[in-house]
Amino acid sequence: MKIGIMGGTFDPIHIGHLLAGEAARDAYGLDQVWFMPSHIPPHKHQAGASGTERLEMTREAVAGHPAFEVLDIEVLRGGVSYTIDTIKELQKLHPAEDFYFIIGADMVNYLPHWQGIEELAQRICFIGVRRPGFQLALHELPHYLENRILLADMPVVDISSTDIRERAAEGRTIRYLVPDRVHDYITRGGLYEVQP
Structure with a gap:
């Protein structure tokens, strides 16, 4: 099977994350x-929901979609979450599966800075999900990423988890920014x- 892995803090998961996952699924079958x-993402450290709470919100968000699942491997492992470690573990557990890692197109240019990126690029392909009008300079990426990045388009959705947390903290509505079950x-x- 072809499996897309979409990692993130998901603090909270929102409709932009779900749209990106669906766009990648549809574009590449x-x-x-x-x-x-992630337990602790290597590129941002922030206070927010616990790993257990973020897992539960993610489960609520994908409930009812027959092709969406939740993977708890990084939260259960603890520590800083490096994709290379996770992919090695997943390939041991599921040797017959073909894995793709789904990222926002804005992260594509940052890939050369990822831990173990050269080995990771040998193991998997990346699907960069971009919004209309977003331009990438793929020719500027290192040679080991050549032919390892696929692109998928998604509708423009200008939502961030940071904005959602701020709105919730201020008592403002977050309805329709997150799935109903996540809102609840x-x-x-x-x-x-x-907290006072």
């Missing part, structure tokens, strides 16, 4: 997309509310 919350989870638990 992926059989499944596994959404994988955040509201029910008072997630992101400023």
Whole structure:
């Protein structure tokens, strides 16, 4: 099977994440997309929802989509989440699967800075999901990334998890920015509310 892995902090997961996963699935005929919350992402450290809460929100977000699953491997492993470690582990557990790593097109230019990127590029392909009008300079990337990056287009959705957390902390609405089940989870638990 062709499996897309979409990693992220997902603090919280929102409709932009789901649209990106669906765009990659549709563009390249992926059989499944596994959404994988990171434990501690190497590129940003922030206070927010716990790993358990982010896993649960991700489960709520993908519920009902037959091709979407949640992967808890990085949250359970703990520590800083490096994609190379995760892919090695997944390839041991699922040797027959063909893995693709889904990223935002804005992250494509940052790939040369990823931990173990040369080995990672030998193991998997990346799917860079871009918004209309976004330009990439793929010819400027190192040779080991040649033919390892596929591109998929998605609709323009200007939403960020940071904005959603700020809105929730201010008591403003986040409805329709996140799936209904994620909205209910955040509201029910008072997630992101400023504590006195």
